[in-house]
Amino acid sequence: MKALAARRHHRLAPVVLLLLALLVTGGVYAALAPSPAQADTASTADIETGKKLFQANCATCHGPNAEGTTEAPSLVGVGAAAVDFQVSTGRMPMQMNGPQAEAKPRQMDEEQTAALAAYVASLGAGPAIPTDEQVDGSKGDPANGMALFRTNCAMCHNAVGAGGALSEGKFAPPLWDTSGRNVYQAMLTGPQSMPVFNDANITPDEKRDIIAFLDEQDQGSAGGLTLGSLGPVSEGLWAWIIGIGLIIGGAVWIGAKSS
Amino acid sequence: MSTTTTPPVAAEPSTPIGKTADYLDQRTKIGVLTKQLVRKVFPDHWSFMLGEIALFSFVVLLISGVFLAMFFDPSMALTTHHGPPAIMDGQLMSVAFSSTLDMSFEVRGGLLMRQIHHWSALIFVAGIVVHMMRVFFTGAFRKPRELNWLVGTLLLILSLAAGFSGYSLPDDVLSGNGLRITDGVIKSIPIIGSYLSYFVFGGEFPGEHIIPRLFTVHILLVPALILALIGVHLFLMVLNKHTQYPGGGRTDKNVVGYPAVPAFATKMGGNFFIIFGVLALMGGTMAINNVWNYGPYDPSPVSAGAQPDWYMLFLEGSLRLMPGQAEIVTWGDFTLSLNILIPAVVIPGLLFTFLFVYPFVEAKVTGDHREHHVLDRPRNVPTRTGLGVAFLTAFVILALAGSNDLIATHFALSINTITWVFRILFFVGPVFAFWVTKRICLGLQRKDRELVLHGHETGRIVRFANGEYIEVHRPLDEQERWLRVNYEARRPLEVEPATDARGVKRKGYKKDKRWQKLSRFFYEDRVEPVTPAELAAAHAHGEHDELEPAHEAPALVSGSGTAEREH
């Protein structure tokens, strides 16, 4: 809870809350609905809806048939996983040009996202949306996840997923508030600057181990407040502000004459 | 204070303490020393306690360090870790890393001690820095304390060595990459670089010797040197007696303050407990260097935010700022890595050289051979204050450059832009800081003059019978005035002419001329203190400025502008 409280004021907190709410809604819907809204079971009707959505929201940049333009890449063969990642994290549709598309409150609900994913998946074979089983961190091995994360992810996303800088204003986002499903999809599809970690490189089980490692971070630190888990720079800053601040405050009190 | 604390000769002691004291004194003559120390007068000011931050956090380092040494095993032998934390269970790692995990998760209070130790290390160096700032800006390094300044600067360097060697001991990925950078810097040293690298690592990086070696450096070599130098530092402090701030009755020939026992010593002891308390509080509530987040050292991984502890950040920043084009190949196909040597060797070399030589340079350009025990107000030595601020500016810019990736992510900036900005700021910033600080100092000095000459504004407006309005100024009391006039505005050195009376060229004239140039840089701009004559003249000129008692005024208008009769 401590870790959660510390992040409550994060600028992405509203986004996360919204995401959570949507995920819960979506989850309830998925549980109650007769057939899950998944790409592999997509109906022709879904694809049709998806196509309409695509043409209204995405075609300006990605081309009327998702063939890509000078503005944006072709989406033929990117698969449902890529669409689900981009749209469910709010990165797509993009609102303004910047160094990279940033996560924001999602603009399409679970159903629309599924339809869009189904449409793009129908254009060419690509990675499918992972199953709930595949992204369930509680079934993974956090120790192995740690070893994999360290070698493959930590250089951009920081040792425990606090995020980090890339060149020219781009950045690797923090991962604590990212759902297991989105983490999995990101590895599978390599959104934007991120390279692809396909199943030959990091197997589905290993991907789940990485999610398990990230889940482990929700417990915070054994040593108390995490201070953002940013490493020595933030530690040094706090040493000066809290440590030297309190101690000099004490010295001023000691040196002041009693009235 | 002519009475002594020890009883007169031949009085038979009766209490246990008395008996012990008697026993000791018969063998060591300790009474003489104690007598001197017990009633030794120390001036009291909060800024004189900054050195205590360093001293006491060092004591805490020793206490917590002994605790850690009981459980730490500095071996690079490989082992498979079994036990908490979950993310490390079953991983291959060095015994050093595994024992760090064990002491954190299985020894009760172990993690607390580790965190106290690490926070103390950060505060130790910070304490040294703030103490040095106080000493520098008040001119406490002047004769006879130049030597103690050198000892202090050595202590600063040793504290960096202590911090760096300790930081690397857990053998984690973060510190391992730090060592790898160190190896890269060592290799860049011309001619002997490769051999020095072998010397340090006992072979190729990382080998299996570096952790045990650093352990010996960290727990024996450096602490022993630090302890010895702290001894020298305190001995010289007691020998020279403490400096004091300027004020009434304080001269270079006396020291005004409180006797060591009881009040001063009690405050000092209390300060130790307060500092220890702050460190315990930090260690107990704020996580620091959770090495299991980084994992055991492996040469392949690295994590974003790979930085050293704050006191090494300036080196990191300096390495980050240097453009790579500086690497050159000399005649004979030798590689000269100026892109590493300049930021990692030359820049810190210059910074520390500045610290080492400053007291001597200042003494030389001041032409000053007297002892100084009354401190300067920083404003009264504008050039020194400006240079100090310029130095700190350079240091801070480098440290910020060492954090440029975090600045980029937290302020949504491009890391490339930040790097370019800092590249320019590193040259412009200190100059600008010097200029601004010097101007501020001169401004404050002028304000002091103004205050001495015309007194405090009271806000009371007085109208004279002839219709003239003036504001009543209250003259400064003696103490206030003394604080503002009791300084010397130094003048640039005069040099003897190039030729003597017979027209023979004088040896050393050019050298003198160079020193004079530097001296001019220091003391050309100055504000002289007010003299009694000036004050008298100011009074004569604006005598009604100090119409003092209100009832002498013919008519009164209150300062707030509302007409209000006082009687």
Add this chain to the structure above:
Amino acid sequence: MSENQNPQGPSRDVARHDGDGTVAQTDRFVDPGVPEHHPRLADVDPKAAKRNERIIALLFAISCLGTIGSVVAYFAVRPDGTTPGVRMSTVLLGVAIAVSLFGIGFAAVHWAKTLMSAKEYTEERHSSSSSEEVRGAVQQQFKDGLEDSGIARRPVLKGAVVSALALFPLTIAVPLVSSVGGDWNVGSFRHTIWKKGTRLAYDPSGRLIKASDLTVGSVAHVIPDVPAEERESHEWITEKSKAVVLLVRMDPRDHKRDHREGASYDGIVAYSKICTHVGCPVALYEQQTHHLLCPCHQSTFDVADGAKVVFGPAKRPLPQLPITVDDEGYLVAEDDFNEPIGPSYWERLK
């Protein structure tokens, strides 16, 4: 040392003539002397003193409670190895110890500030140097000592003692220096364990890599394929420090040029992961720009353009590992790197 009985007393230390060039300033104000001593509330009001005494006693009592609390926390909260469990133990112990220490610290300071004497004293300073007589006497003693030893008259002895003392440190230095650097074979910088036919494997799993496994935009962190048991030794860690490689597959059309002719396979390139600046693992591969960024000092390499430096403190491109595929389709090295990997050093080009 004298008590300042007469704080308003004038001081005489004003006009000074010093023979070192500074202008003597006679027109100076007179030192008003040490300011008057103002008694504190507790000095004049016994009630205030009593109140302070109670506060001090209370603070010491709080310290005792803190100490007891820390012992209770030590025995009652057993860290179970989980993150929350260890945190509970750490926080409780830390806070209790802090309370114990703060109690003593605040009590002592408050005591000193309110109840102990606050009278200022003035102590004379003496010159830091010894008197002329003492200096003369010491000089004479040294002269006498030198004379007595006869070293000036016996040049042979002088030479002998200097030689012996100057040489003796070698007895320690020679064994130390010759052993401390291992085998001193600095030539090992030049080679890694990659050789023709070494298969590429994923780090850390050790699985082999088929060219067909890599999709465009993929990146893999690669180690040479050695038996798993050999990977549990120091020799391996030292070798791995030089041998780690980053494998990237990009659209062949994106390649601006290949740094080493014939070294890539179907758009797959392998570059040393060790930065040519000071040796950090360079691993931040940006798939779209093909830029490779070092997180330590931000050297940026363009993988599409022979890994040449486009930004930052590194000068040289990352060395390329020439690769191809073997009969079974696995990626293999064609050779070792053709130059030393990692940071520059003096004799690198020799």
